[in-house]
Amino acid sequence: MDQEYDNLIELYQEIILPSSISSVLYWDMETNKLPKMGVNYRSRQLGYLTKQQQKIWTSDKLRETLRKVENTNLNDFQKRNFNLIKRAYEVKNNLSENLLSEITKQSALTNEKWKVAKKSNDIGVVVDDFEKLFNLQKKYATEISKIREIKDPFSALIDYRDEGLNGVNVSKYFNEIKPFLIKTVKKKKDNYDNRFNNIKKLDLNKEEQKRITHLISDLFEYRYSGKASRGNIDEVEHPLTITCGPDDVRITVKFGNVFNVISSTNHELGHAIHKLNKNEKWNNLPVNNFGSPTQAEMISRYTENKIGKSFAFNDWMLSNFKNRFSSKFDEITSSEYNDFINLISPSTSRMNADEVSYGLHIIIRFEIERLLFNEKIMIKEVSQIWNEKYEKYLGVQVGNDGEGVLQDLHWFNTYWGYFHGYFMGDLIGSQIHYTMENELQDWESDLRTGDLSKLLKWQSKKIYSLGASYPILDHLVRLTGENLNVKYHKKYLENKLKL
Incomplete structure (x- = not known):
C-alpha cells in the first residue's frame, strides 16, 4: 500500500x-x-x-x-x-x-x-x-x-480554485455586508476633512523607503539576504509574491508614497511568511501546495490590516520613524498617526484602500466577473460598467483606465475567479482575529516592543502548518468553533474605527 x-x-x-x-x-x-x-x-x-x-x-x-x-x-x-x-x-x-x-x-x-x-x-x-x-x-x-x-461555469471555476466556495455562497456573504459598507463609506465621505494634510505631505526617498521595507521584513522574520536567506525583495509596477520553491519565496514592492509602501509590504510579507512557515515535512506534498485564493489572501490581508494597521503596529512604526527620521516625524502624535492610517477615504485605488472601502472594491470586481461569465456584458463594456459601479458604491469618479480597470494585473494574467478571495479573506480573518485575541491577549504589547514571535507561532500552529488539510470554511469552524458569520467583520470595523 x-x-x-x-x-x-x-x-x-x-x-x-x-x-x-x-x-x-x-x-x-x-x-x-x-x-x-x-x-x-x-x-x-x-x-x-x-x-x-x-x-x-x-x-x-x-x-x-x-x-x-x-x-x-x-x-x-x-x-x-x-x-x-x-x-x-x-x-x-x-x-x-x-x-x-x-x-x-x-x-x-x-x-x-x-x-x-x-x-x-x-x-x-x-x-x-x-x-x-x-x-x-x-x-x-x-x-x-x-x-x-456544476451548472454555472463561474461557480465551477471558483469551487475548483477555492474548495467549498462558489458564486452563490460568496454572493450571499457579500450581499449581507454590502449595505453596511456602502452606508459607512457614504457617511464618512460626507464628513471627510483635511486634518491630516501635515502627515500626507511627509515622505521618504526611495533609499529610505527600502530601509523601512527591510525593517518591517525583519519584524516578520522574513530572511531576504545573507547565507540563510529564503527570499528576495525587488521593485515592480504591481506588488506580488512569487513562490519559486519551499525555501525560495520572493516579494516585490512598488516604491512611491511611503504609507502605501508599508501597507503593500505587509500584504506581500503575509504571503511570504505563510509559504515559508508551512510544515517542512510536507514540502512538495499536495497539502502544502494546493492553497486556495481565500486562504492565501486571508493571511496577507490579516497581516496588512489586523496586524499592519493595528494601533500597536502604528505605535511601533511611528517610533521607528522618529528614531530614524526625527526631523520629519517629531511633531506627529501616536493618536494622530493611528487616525491617519485608519482614515476612511474612498478612492479609485484598491491596493491603497481603507478597510471599509476595500470590500466594495472586491465586490465590484466579483460582480463584473459574474456578469462576464454569465454573458450579461462583453469585454468591451467592462471599463464603462467598472466606472459606473465605482460612482454608485464608492461615490468616486474614475478619471482614466489606468486608475480604473487597468489598475490590477489579475484579469490580464490567469487570475480569473480569484478576486473574491481578498474580501472573503477579510471576513474569515476577522472571525479568526476574535479567537486569536481571546487566546493571545498580550500580542499588542509585544508588538509595540518589536516582538511578533508569539503571534507568528500562534499563526503557524493554527494556520500555516496545516496547509490545505481542510477546505477554508471547514478550517474556520475547526479554529473558531463557528461557521462564517459576517457579524465579526462588522464588529471588528466598528470597534477599531469607532463607527
Whole structure:
C-alpha cells in the first residue's frame, strides 16, 4: 500500500517541478529583467512547461496509479493528499488538448500588453488580447463545469480554485455586508476633512523607503539576504509574491508614497511568511501546495490590516520613524498617526484602500466577473460598467483606465475567479482575529516592543502548518468553533474605527 502511495507522490512531485521553474521565469518578467523582444519566446517557454505538466496529468501511468491507491487503506493524511490529486486529475485529464498551454501563452502576451496599456491609461492598447484571454478562461470554466457537473461555469471555476466556495455562497456573504459598507463609506465621505494634510505631505526617498521595507521584513522574520536567506525583495509596477520553491519565496514592492509602501509590504510579507512557515515535512506534498485564493489572501490581508494597521503596529512604526527620521516625524502624535492610517477615504485605488472601502472594491470586481461569465456584458463594456459601479458604491469618479480597470494585473494574467478571495479573506480573518485575541491577549504589547514571535507561532500552529488539510470554511469552524458569520467583520470595523 505504502509503495503505491509513494509512487503517486513521486508522480505529483514531477508535476509541480515545472511550476517552480515557471515561477522563476515569471519573476524575471515581472521585475523587468526580460528584454522586450524576448516576450514571444518566453510565452513559448512557459507554454512548453505547462505542456510537460499536462502530459503527466493525462498519462496512463497517473491514471493507473490513482486507481491502485484508491483501492488501498489510507490514513486521513494520505487520503487528503490523494483526494487533492484526484480532484485536480479529474479536471486536467478531461480538458481540451493544449487548452492550458494556450492560456499560459496568451496570458504572457496579454500581461506585457497590459503594462503598456497601464502606462498610457488606455485599455484599447490591450483590449484585443484581453478578450482572447478571457475567452480562453471562459472555455476553461465551461469545461470544468461540465466535468464537475456544476451548472454555472463561474461557480465551477471558483469551487475548483477555492474548495467549498462558489458564486452563490460568496454572493450571499457579500450581499449581507454590502449595505453596511456602502452606508459607512457614504457617511464618512460626507464628513471627510483635511486634518491630516501635515502627515500626507511627509515622505521618504526611495533609499529610505527600502530601509523601512527591510525593517518591517525583519519584524516578520522574513530572511531576504545573507547565507540563510529564503527570499528576495525587488521593485515592480504591481506588488506580488512569487513562490519559486519551499525555501525560495520572493516579494516585490512598488516604491512611491511611503504609507502605501508599508501597507503593500505587509500584504506581500503575509504571503511570504505563510509559504515559508508551512510544515517542512510536507514540502512538495499536495497539502502544502494546493492553497486556495481565500486562504492565501486571508493571511496577507490579516497581516496588512489586523496586524499592519493595528494601533500597536502604528505605535511601533511611528517610533521607528522618529528614531530614524526625527526631523520629519517629531511633531506627529501616536493618536494622530493611528487616525491617519485608519482614515476612511474612498478612492479609485484598491491596493491603497481603507478597510471599509476595500470590500466594495472586491465586490465590484466579483460582480463584473459574474456578469462576464454569465454573458450579461462583453469585454468591451467592462471599463464603462467598472466606472459606473465605482460612482454608485464608492461615490468616486474614475478619471482614466489606468486608475480604473487597468489598475490590477489579475484579469490580464490567469487570475480569473480569484478576486473574491481578498474580501472573503477579510471576513474569515476577522472571525479568526476574535479567537486569536481571546487566546493571545498580550500580542499588542509585544508588538509595540518589536516582538511578533508569539503571534507568528500562534499563526503557524493554527494556520500555516496545516496547509490545505481542510477546505477554508471547514478550517474556520475547526479554529473558531463557528461557521462564517459576517457579524465579526462588522464588529471588528466598528470597534477599531469607532463607527
